[in-house]
Amino acid sequence: MCCWLLIYDSIKEKLITHLEVIVLEIVNHVQHYRKQANLTQEKLAQLAHVSRKTINSLERGHYTPSLLLALQISKILNLDINVIFSIKE
Numbered sequence: 001m002c003c004w005l006l007i008y009d010s011i012k013e014k015l016i017t018h019l020e021v022i023v024l025e026i027v028n029h030v031q032h033y034r035k036q037a038n039l040t041q042e043k044l045a046q047l048a049h050v051s052r053k054t055i056n057s058l059e060r061g062h063y064t065p066s067l068l069l070a071l072q073i074s075k076i077l078n079l080d081i082n083v084i085f086s087i088k089e
Helices: 002-018 030-036 041-048 052-061 067-076
Strands: 023-026 085-088
Touching: 030 041, 030 052, 041 052, 041 067
Parallel strands: none
Antiparallel strands: 023 085
16 A cells, blocks of 8 residues: 555656646726727626626626627627637737
């Protein structure tokens, strides 16, 4: 049993040192384009079928939208999804 534990620990250390952690950060311009379209957070939320709090959290960067919500917002704002949302490099 002791031998297996040593082998496991050795393998685990090698895996951890060889793994790369990729963290993706989504950048959004919802607030800018919402204001440009003369929409309040409440109105955009109604049109997207979410709460105003969701839109507020999204605009503040505290919430990453689902693909469905991102597509809904881009459709509502009549903009390509890549204009509103991007991955920070």
